[in-house]
Amino acid sequence: MGSRRTVRHNRKVSSLKETLQSDLNVATKARQALEMSTLRMAIAAVKNAEVAGKEAVELSDDQVIKVLQAESKKRVESAEIYEQAGRAEAAAKERAEVEILAKYLPAAMDDNALAAVVAEEVANAAANGNSGMKAMGLVVKAVRERVGSAADGSKIADLVKAALA
DSSP states (O other): OOOOOOOOOSOOOOOHHHHHHHHHHHHHHTTOHHHHHHHHHHHHHHHHHHHOSSSOOOOOHHHHHHHHHHHHHHHHHHHHHHHHTTOHHHHHHHHHHHHHHHTTSOOOOOHHHHHHHHHHHHHHHHHTTOOGGGGHHHHHHHHHHHHGGGSOHHHHHHHHHHHHO
C-alpha cells in the first residue's frame, strides 16, 4: 500500500488580506472571542488604510504588513502603559493581541544580523565620503531597503545613530 497524499492543484495564492478574512471566519465559527476581535480590528485597519487619501486603493501584501506592524506596535505600547498603570489584565489582553498579529507578520530580524547590516551600510557611506550624523538619513534609508519589514524603524534608527556617533 502506498501512502496517500493530498495534493491541491490550481489553488489560487491568497493575499494576506484574504487570509485575515478567512481566519476571522474560522475564529467566528470556533467562537474564539479574542482572536475574532483582534482580526476584526486588523481588517478594519487595513480597510481604513485602503480608503485613506484622495481615492481608494487595494493594498499590496507589503502594505498590509506595514498596517499590521503599526497595529502591533500600538498594542505593545498600550500594554506597557497598562502595566505602568497597574492594569495587568488589560496589558495581558494587549499582549495576546500582539501574539495573534505576529502570526501574520514576517519573522523579525535578530539584533546581531541587523547590527551587521547597519555596520556594512555605515562603512559604505563612509567609503562614499559621508560620515557623522549627516549620513544618518542615507544609512537609515539603505538599511530599510535591505531589511524591508523585518526590522522596526525606530530600532534601525537607534542602531544607526549609535554606529555613527
